[in-house]
Amino acid sequence: MGGIATGIELNQMLSHDNKAQLCSWFLDCQVLCIRGQSLTPYQFADAGRIFGTPQVQLLGDYRMNDPKEVTVISNYNKLAGGKPHVRATHWHTDDSYFAEPAKATALYSVALPSAQTKTEFINSYAVLEGMPDALRNRIQGRYAVHKYHSRRGKAIVATRTPEEEALTPDVRHPLVRTHPETGRESLYINPNRIDHIEGMDLAESDLLLDELFEHAFQECFQYAHAWELGDMVIWDNRCTMHRATTSFDITERREFHRLLLKGDKPV
Ligand SMILES: [Fe+2]
Numbered sequence: 001m002g003g004i005a006t007g008i009e010l011n012q013m014l015s016h017d018n019k020a021q022l023c024s025w026f027l028d029c030q031v032l033c034i035r036g037q038s039l040t041p042y043q044f045a046d047a048g049r050i051f052g053t054p055q056v057q058l059l060g061d062y063r064m065n066d067p068k069e070v071t072v073i074s075n076y077n078k079l080a081g082g083k084p085h086v087r088a089t090h091w092h093t094d095d096s097y098f099a100e101p102a103k104a105t106a107l108y109s110v111a112l113p114s115a116q117t118k119t120e121f122i123n124s125y126a127v128l129e130g131m132p133d134a135l136r137n138r139i140q141g142r143y144a145v146h147k148y149h150s151r152r153g154k155a156i157v158a159t160r161t162p163e164e165e166a167l168t169p170d171v172r173h174p175l176v177r178t179h180p181e182t183g184r185e186s187l188y189i190n191p192n193r194i195d196h197i198e199g200m201d202l203a204e205s206d207l208l209l210d211e212l213f214e215h216a217f218q219e220c221f222q223y224a225h226a227w228e229l230g231d232m233v234i235w236d237n238r239c240t241m242h243r244a245t246t247s248f249d250i251t252e253r254r255e256f257h258r259l260l261l262k263g264d265k266p267v
Contacts, residue, residue: 001123001240002223003029010037010047010232019050026051026104027182031121031235033225037108039232041070044108044257051104051234052261058098058167061158064257073107074255078158084251088244090155091122091217093237094260096190097148099171103263105242106234109227113252118224119233122241124186127216128176131187135215136176138208139187139197143172146193151202152209155192172198173266175212179238180264186239187216188266216241237263 003025008018026032039047045067048054054069061078062071075084095101107119128136147170148160160168175197177188191213196205224245225233235242248254 001030001121001126002033002225003031004033004035006035008034010034010050011039011043014050022050026234026236030123030125030240031223031225031233033231033233035228035231037230037232039108039257041257042067044106044232045069045259047108047232048106048234048259048261051106054259055102055262057260058164059158059160069259071258072255073258074111074253075250076253076255084253086244086246086250086254088155088242089246090192091213091241091243092155092192093124093188093190093241095237095263096146096173096188097168097171097193100265101173101263102237102260104234104236104261106232106259106261107256108232108258109229109256111253111255112227112229113248113250113254115248116226117248117254118226118245120222120224120243120245121235122216122221123223124188124216124221124239124241125179125184126221128185128187130221131215135211139175139212142175143198144175144189144194144209145196145198146171146173146190147195148193150193150195152195152206153192157192170195177238177266179236180267182239184239187212188238189213189216190241238266 064070
């Protein structure tokens with residue numbers, strides 16, 4: 001998992017073949033960095049269109065107006081108690097509380113701290129492939145209920161307006177997911193949003209989820225991307241998890257522009 005492409009300028013016209021190559025690398029690498037970019041927010045949204053359809057994010061908090069598909073992710077947005085802070089430090093995949101979660105997320109780095117900073121990823125194909133049969137047999141064919149406010153979630157999540165809340169009722173997704181483009185199976189979990197496994201009592205479901213998470217979080221399934229200014233990193237939410245790291249002086253600004261690309265119903 002993980003690839004870095006260089007010598008590509010996303011603010012220039014790319015040929016159909018170049019775009020097809022990038023899409024193919026994205027599917028193969030799961031996390032693809034296109035290094036050394038210089039992108040206005042509109043150019044960033046256009047670069048996202050190589051891979052899919054940027055969507056306007058439901059939660060309005062960090063949305064830009066020009067264009068409205070781009071949001072700003074910063075340790076300086078919406079300060080908790082006036083202090084800079086980092087969100088998304090627990091393993092997750094984006095937007096799993098939607099019936100059709102975003103297929104991919106792209107970040108473009110616009111400000112980085114002086115010390116090296118990373119985003120960490122888990123290869124969810126490898127997690128399933130490396131799972132002991134006994135554990136796999138217990139999840140095959142089962143569904144998990146994902147909620148915005150999960151009973152088990154540890155992350156601090158943004159407050160939703162009543163309208164935003166009404167648009168995201170609880171959803172159920174299969175634990176073993178088949179990727180719609182590669183046909184490969186992966187473990188589809190989101191520790192931030194999974195509340196329980198359907199058809200089990202809560203205690204039994206909690207034990208099984210603990211076991212799944214312990215297996216999935218092993219270092220052998222991980223890859224860390226070390227950021228450079230001008231990196232555009234796009235990852236596949238259908239077969240990866242990610243988390244932000246905090247090993248830097250968080251009074252220094254770390255800021256990204258973000259796109260979420262429209263996805264489909266997990267099967
Ligand atoms: Fe995320």
